[in-house]
Amino acid sequence: MIELTSGDLEEVLTLVTGQQEETPGEILHVARREQPSLVATLLSAWEREGRDLGPALSHELRQQRARTDFYRGLQAGLGRAWPEAVPLKGLEVADRYPDALVRYMNDLDYWFPRRDRLWEAAGLLLADGWSMHTATFMLAGGDLQFLLSLRRLPEDPYALPYGIELSTTPLVGDRIGVPVRTALPALCADPVVKNLVALLFERFEQPYRARDLVDAAVLLTGAPRRLLASCALAVHELALWPEYAELAALLEESPFTVPRLPGDERALVRASRMWRRATAASGLRRPFGLAVTALQNGMVNGSAGMLGRRAWDAVSRRMSPRVALDAGLPLFALPVEGDDHRAEGLTLIERGGALWAHTPVGGFVLVHGDEIDEELLAGAKVAGGMREEPQGEKATGGMREEDRG
Template sequence: MREMDLAMLYDALGVCPEQGPGRLYFAARKAHYTLPYLVLSALDREGFPMSEAAREELARAWRRARHYEDVLARVTGQVPVRVIKGPLLARTYPEGLLRPTGDLDLVADGEADLWRTVRLLAEDTPQYVGVSVLGAPVRHVVVTLTWQPEDPLLDPELRVEVATAALVGDDTTVPVRRAMPADPLTACLLALAEERFQRPFHPRDAVDIHMLGKAELPSPDGVLFAAAAYHLAPELRELLDYAAQRVPLGHLDGLGPALEPGERKELARRAALPAPRGPVTGVRAALATGAPLYGMPLRRVDGRAHWDRSCVHHYGDGALLLTPVGDYLLVAGEAVTQEQYDTALRELDALGEEAS
């Protein structure tokens, strides 16, 4: 199978080669904010003449990728966390071709390892540390850290997400799944399929599938079993069908039709579930049902080195999430009134040493 080249990128992005690299780059920028880096690296790899501005954009993208690799090496050298997608997929790309990565996704085996990881990452002074919780009866935590990029005007922020759950599902018919399959290629396939719960598939997904199709999977039956066990047969089938319209699938060719029985079974399972609940109102109800709650930052804290997990403090109609690195107001929606915010701060002050 040929390597990913410019001709294949034209196919993946739906651009006629006669329209030229400028149109290809424009289509990449419309499809996904990271895809221009892939196009630039492909142009550079094939010796296409590039302006100084284009070369500098590509150089920053390579430095961004190396930064994520360095972060991953530093964290995994000290905490047993596992990476999802990003760097694993990048290693399937041929030398000189940049797999565009927006962020770094890490999974920790429990809160203790999650907060150890967050503390290590926080040594680099992030601009923002956000926390969300979801799931019941087991509550999972997701922490998002962001940093300013090399060029804040032109580049996306640097972002690392650490979670105690590998896949969070759709909050209705597909549950939270705590860990990924041991095989990294199978794990990447499922993680890519899971993206469908957040957004439509786009050309970067097709390119990733093409690269995974060049690597021989340990067992097609193993992939089918994992897709069923993780409730992702419909999404994986859709992803493979989407990719097949744009790129060669290689070793993954034929996997889509083989998923049909599992897809039918999974769709039947979902249809047989009780009607989805209505919008959750109130933090207590959300915590009881496992609906996602978002932490509005109230303050960062030091001196909690002995903490290895977060805790919820209820008051009135609200709740605070007290964590080893900061305190948050738990909210179910995007809008928070000034009164809610001020009440949360007063409650936090009233806790005093209890929150230390």
Template sequence: MTPDRAPLVRYRLDLDVLRSMLGLDESSSARAVVRAARAVSPGFEAFALSLAAAEGIPLGSGARGEVERARKRVAEYEDITGRAARLGDARVVKGPSLARYYPRDLVRSMVDLDLVVPDEAALWRVVRGLTDRLDAYRLDVSVTSHEGVRHLVTAVSWPTDDALLDADLKVEVTTVVHVGDCRGVPIRPGVADEPVVADLMALAEERFQHPFGPKDAIDVAVLLGSPAAPAAAEIVDAARAYRLAPELLELIDHAGTQPGLLTHVNADLVAALRADADTEGERRLATPLPGAGARETDARRRLARELPVHGLLLRDADRADWPVSRIEAFAQGALLLTPLADFVLVGQELVSQELYQAALRALEANRFAREGA
């Protein structure tokens, strides 16, 4: 932000604001605020505790431990981010990238870490680098495509040191951030060059997965209120390019409905987003995607229609000489053979025992799988 330009938003962030955001009475104690924060999302309690500490409220050993574990989680994700950048030119979106704009004393809780890589070969280098350091982990994978180009989303998760209290550590590595909704918004490859803009677009993209909540409102307030935030026109241009004006507008409006959080919002930013949101909404109605409303469950047909499919793990593998995965069809479905594991691709949550057994037989018969296993 240049010295002569006002911030896009001004915000207030203290226990009183959080108390109101969580729907509590103004007489509610700090303890009540922390308890309500616990119900919002994993780790949000640590944010509330750090907010209380910043206002001079003493923390006991349990509360201090909660904050310390949250900071340790952030530090571990920051270390992974650095290693992933060296392994596969990975770039973080949200998470540590966004946390740097929070007030210094506050902890932005992070359930998982999102990394985007330039291509699939880079993805498997990063995933292998992660799993080589772990004794036990879970690998999940999803596959989709756009205009004939295949994209993968992988997730590696493993237990924390305090697995009874804390959610598993989880790192998502993907070749695409903006996956859309399979109805009116397609995959949009690429990530904005400017970090604040990239984080804003990634936050807006999350609306396709879930409604916005208190944490999202705080995130957008912190980003738009940062001295690093670019001019409104740059944000509007990116929202238009990534077809996210409706979602970004909804996110800013959502933050504006949180009692006391925003004290100023740039009117030009909101007006431009509103105009673009109307245009984008009309376009979505006029040009629905071919897969819109599809209830197709067959993985092969979903792949042909460029709809996402998920991988059900069949077995681990070790194919250090494979830079990328392969999809192999069999009579009842499709296999995904990767450098680290083999999966049967599925289009629904529940999978029949018949399909699972057929996939195992097909895996055993597939010469690529046998040669690389």
């Protein structure tokens, strides 16, 4: 098992942010501002090394440990009820951290190979006090895929809500050269392989964070050759060598000694890029879908410049939700109240200029932009505690967040 010191974590923070601070207060300030998912690990490392954190930071660390314990109990219950549900990262990575070190846990993420079991799990969670927060729907693998994001308020009113995401797709690429995966490769039966792949896929949504480097280090440090070979085969099967090469280069600059995956990395990166170009070229048969996907990707990952933002705004305002869905875009969904929006399975209905999803756990109104006009709600009330705004309801689907589990 890797040994993580506070000095290691501080070096990783400097590597990712480019800021080298001297005092613990300055280090903590930078971590909170730019790498909040590292804060709990940093505090726990300081505590383990005998530093007096003071009452406020000690309380914060106790809260994070209690949050992890809550998720541990939740995962145990879900595992008993739905053993086929596949967890992604989260506790499987946290359990590889050295003793006494805390990995920040924003939520739990699960892939359900069977959607009927996903609906069943969501229904029981809702009956147990969870609320539907948001959802995402998209076409992939010849079918309508979806992700449900549920949350639950903790006893402490000032703590962040607990979260859990249930999805029919385990891995979402850029949807241009790296498609959405509706199943995991067989090699991902090994948790290390699976969670490394999940970490690499998140690079399509945001740059690598300090916690990502720590996660990769705890996954791969000391791994036997057989396991490293399995990781390499999975990375190759999914054409993820460019993302792995970027991660490996960062790890080389870090204080960690992490073995690289076997193979001619440069040649494998070229092979992945060639495969992606071929995949993207096949999408030229739907040039509109390819173009709007690229625009939306830029909006999600923050790479869109002023022209990209203007182009997306112009195009998205002229598209209907149905056109956006058929073009391959994910639609972000707001849950609405009322049993009249329930159905035995997933059904899409176009009504009043809006696209609705009727499901076993209730209804959703689907949008592809940032908000929906209240007129399109046709009197339906948004559920899940979403804030009402005068010009419309904000739509933030189950896209990856900075501190996702």
